[in-house]
Amino acid sequence: MEMKNKYLTMLAKEYPTIGATTSEIINLEAIMNLPKATEHFVSDIHGEYDAFQHVLRNGSGNIKEKIGEMFTDRLTQKEMNALATVIYYPEEKTEDIVESFETQEEVHEWYRITISRLIELCRFVGSKYTQSKVRKAMPEEFSYITEELLFKDGTFTNKDEYYSEIIDSIISLDRGKEYVAALAYLIQRLVVDHLHVVGDIYDRGPYPDKIIDTLIRHHSVDIQWGNHDILWMGAASGSEVCMANVIRISARYNNLDILEESYGISLRYLSNFAEATYTGDPDSCFAPKIHPEDSILKEEIIQNTKIHQAIAIIQFKLEAAIIERHPEFQMSHRLLLNQIDYEKGTITIKGKEYPLLSNQFPTIDPNDPYTLTEEEKTIVAKLKEGFKNSGKLQKHISYLINKGSMYLTYNDNLLFHGCIPLNEDGSFMGMEIRGKYVYGKSLLDKFEDAVRKGFLYQNRSNNNKYLDLVWYLWTGPVSSLFGKDQMTTFERYYVEDKACHEEKKNAYYRMRNEVETCENILAEFGLDPAKGHIINGHTPVKEKRGEDPIKADGRMLVIDGGFSKAYQGTTGLAGYTLLYNSFGMVLVSHQPFTSPQEAIENEIDIVSTRRVVDKELERKKVKETDIGLKLQSQVCDLKELLEAYRNGDIPENGRTSFI
Known part of the structure; x- marks a missing residue:
C-alpha cells in the first residue's frame, strides 16, 4: 500500500488536478478504440540498401x-x-x-x-x-x-x-x-507505424552501414539479431574469431570495401602479409564470388583471393582455442588441421581419407597446427584494434544492442531469426551454459545475455566467457541462429567430395510444418497457441520448387526477404515481407528490384503479390494490442488517482488556498 501511495503521489505531479486526470483517461480510452496501426516485417536484408529503401518507401x-x-x-x-x-x-x-x-x-x-x-x-x-x-x-x-x-x-x-x-x-x-x-x-x-527487422542486416551486400543509418532515423523499429549480425557484433566486442569470420565472408563476396571505406578498418597488414605468403590462384576455391553485374580487375581478384585464404587459415586456428576451452560445446570434431597429412596432401574425416584440393599451408606447423605465427599474431592484434576503434562500427553495434534482441513477443506474435532448436522427438534441444542446462526460451535468454555482456564488458579481461558463446551462436549445433549440426567451412574449401559438405538441419526445420510443434513453441514463450503466429527469417523460401512460406496452417510465416542477389537464382523471387494491420495479415512476395534510377525514370515499382494470411472477423482495435494493454494499465492507475483526489487522500496541486 505504501508503494502504491508513493506511485500515485508521483503520478499526481504529472496530472495535478481532477480535470487533468479525467482528461487523460478520456484521451487514453478513446485511443484504445482506434484501429490497430500497421506493422511491417522485413528480414535478411544482407546489405542490399537500394532494395531495402524501396520496400520501406513503398510500404x-x-x-x-x-x-x-x-x-x-x-x-x-x-x-x-x-x-x-x-x-x-x-x-x-x-x-x-x-x-x-x-x-x-x-x-x-x-x-x-x-x-x-x-x-x-x-x-x-x-x-x-x-x-x-x-x-x-x-x-x-x-x-x-x-x-x-x-x-x-x-x-x-x-x-x-x-x-x-x-x-x-x-x-x-x-x-x-x-x-x-x-x-x-x-x-x-x-x-507503416512500426517496423520489425527479423535479422541479418549484414554480409553479402555492399551497404549494411547505410541500412543501419536508415534504421537509426526510423521513427519506430525493433530488430531480432540474425546470425550474420551476431558475427559483426562479436567482432566489434573484441572476439578475434568473429572478426576473422567477418573478414573472410567480406573477402568471399568481394565486399572488403565495407571494412575499409565504410568503417575505416585498415586491412593493410593483412593484405601485405597475404601478398607475400599466398599465391592467389584466381581459379582456386578462395577466389571471390563475383556477381555478373559487377566489374572487377583480375589483379583485384588475385589480391582478394590471397586475403581470403590468409584470413581463413587464421580463423581455423582461432576456432581451435575456443573448442578446446569449452568441451561442453561438443565441437571437437571440428578440429581438422591436425587431421591433415601434409606430405600426402590428404585429410581424414570421420575415419575416411580424402585428397585436398590445395596443399598450400605455408603458415601451419604440422606438429603444432593451431598456433598462430608471429606475423599472424601481429595481424590479429592490428585488426582487433581497428574493429574496436572504429567509431562508426561501435555506434552501429551499440544501436543493435539497444534496439535488438534474440527474439520478441509482440501482439501475439513470436519473432526470431533462425530456429528454436529441437530434438528429433520434437522436445526442446538444450545445452549446458556456465554449469546450467537450458533449453527453449531460457536458452535464447542465456544467448542474449552473453551478447549484451560481451559488448558491454569488451574491455574486461574475463570477457572470453561471453564472446566464446557469441561465436558459438554463429556455428554451434545448439545455436538458435545457426540451426545445423556443423558448419563445414573447411571441407567446402578443401575437399571436392560433397558428402563432406553436408550440414544437417535441425529437426525444427522439418517439424515447423506441424501445427503441434508451432503451438508448443508459442506456449513456451508465453503466447496463446490458438491465435499466435511465429514469424521467422533466415532460410530462403524456394518458391520455384514449390515451397510455401505459410506453414502449419498459418501458425508459421517464413519471410526471408530475399534481398540478397546471391539467393535469387535459387528462390526464383526476391523474397517476402509481411504486413499486419487492423484487418489482418498480408504476406507480400516481391520480384527483384532493379535500381532507384529505373524506378524514378520509368515509374517501375517492385512487382509484388499480396496474399491474405489471417483475416480479422472484426477490425482489430488498439485495445487488443500490447500497446493497448499498457494503455489500459495506465487508465487503471489514473482512475485510482482520481479516486484518491475525490476521497481527499491526495490533494489537488492545482488548488489555490486563500487566507
Whole structure:
C-alpha cells in the first residue's frame, strides 16, 4: 500500500488536478478504440540498401494500395503510378517532372494538383491516428500549414479561398518541391507505424552501414539479431574469431570495401602479409564470388583471393582455442588441421581419407597446427584494434544492442531469426551454459545475455566467457541462429567430395510444418497457441520448387526477404515481407528490384503479390494490442488517482488556498 501511495503521489505531479486526470483517461480510452496501426516485417536484408529503401518507401506495396482505394475512379493507372513514384522518391521525381514542362504555368498547375492529391491521401492514411500523433509526425517547417490543410472541415466552404491561397503561396514562394517531399515522407511515415527487422542486416551486400543509418532515423523499429549480425557484433566486442569470420565472408563476396571505406578498418597488414605468403590462384576455391553485374580487375581478384585464404587459415586456428576451452560445446570434431597429412596432401574425416584440393599451408606447423605465427599474431592484434576503434562500427553495434534482441513477443506474435532448436522427438534441444542446462526460451535468454555482456564488458579481461558463446551462436549445433549440426567451412574449401559438405538441419526445420510443434513453441514463450503466429527469417523460401512460406496452417510465416542477389537464382523471387494491420495479415512476395534510377525514370515499382494470411472477423482495435494493454494499465492507475483526489487522500496541486 505504501508503494502504491508513493506511485500515485508521483503520478499526481504529472496530472495535478481532477480535470487533468479525467482528461487523460478520456484521451487514453478513446485511443484504445482506434484501429490497430500497421506493422511491417522485413528480414535478411544482407546489405542490399537500394532494395531495402524501396520496400520501406513503398510500404511493401501499401502506398500503392492506398492510392488505388482513393483514386481508382478518378485517375488512370499511369497517373497513379506517377503519384506513387513521387511519394517514393519525391525530390528526384519532382525535379524530373518539373524540368519536362515548358512554361511556369504548367509547373504551378502540376504542383497545385499534386499537393492537393497528396493532402487528400495524407488525410486518408492518417485517419486511424489521433490528430496529436499526426501533428507530431509532420515536418517542423511545414507543420502549421499542413495541419490547416489536413484537418480542414469539408462541410463548410467559408475557407476554401484560404486553403487555396496556402497552396498557391507555397508554389509562388518556390517551396513546392520541398513541400511535396514533406508530404511524401509524412505519407510514408503514416502508412507503416512500426517496423520489425527479423535479422541479418549484414554480409553479402555492399551497404549494411547505410541500412543501419536508415534504421537509426526510423521513427519506430525493433530488430531480432540474425546470425550474420551476431558475427559483426562479436567482432566489434573484441572476439578475434568473429572478426576473422567477418573478414573472410567480406573477402568471399568481394565486399572488403565495407571494412575499409565504410568503417575505416585498415586491412593493410593483412593484405601485405597475404601478398607475400599466398599465391592467389584466381581459379582456386578462395577466389571471390563475383556477381555478373559487377566489374572487377583480375589483379583485384588475385589480391582478394590471397586475403581470403590468409584470413581463413587464421580463423581455423582461432576456432581451435575456443573448442578446446569449452568441451561442453561438443565441437571437437571440428578440429581438422591436425587431421591433415601434409606430405600426402590428404585429410581424414570421420575415419575416411580424402585428397585436398590445395596443399598450400605455408603458415601451419604440422606438429603444432593451431598456433598462430608471429606475423599472424601481429595481424590479429592490428585488426582487433581497428574493429574496436572504429567509431562508426561501435555506434552501429551499440544501436543493435539497444534496439535488438534474440527474439520478441509482440501482439501475439513470436519473432526470431533462425530456429528454436529441437530434438528429433520434437522436445526442446538444450545445452549446458556456465554449469546450467537450458533449453527453449531460457536458452535464447542465456544467448542474449552473453551478447549484451560481451559488448558491454569488451574491455574486461574475463570477457572470453561471453564472446566464446557469441561465436558459438554463429556455428554451434545448439545455436538458435545457426540451426545445423556443423558448419563445414573447411571441407567446402578443401575437399571436392560433397558428402563432406553436408550440414544437417535441425529437426525444427522439418517439424515447423506441424501445427503441434508451432503451438508448443508459442506456449513456451508465453503466447496463446490458438491465435499466435511465429514469424521467422533466415532460410530462403524456394518458391520455384514449390515451397510455401505459410506453414502449419498459418501458425508459421517464413519471410526471408530475399534481398540478397546471391539467393535469387535459387528462390526464383526476391523474397517476402509481411504486413499486419487492423484487418489482418498480408504476406507480400516481391520480384527483384532493379535500381532507384529505373524506378524514378520509368515509374517501375517492385512487382509484388499480396496474399491474405489471417483475416480479422472484426477490425482489430488498439485495445487488443500490447500497446493497448499498457494503455489500459495506465487508465487503471489514473482512475485510482482520481479516486484518491475525490476521497481527499491526495490533494489537488492545482488548488489555490486563500487566507
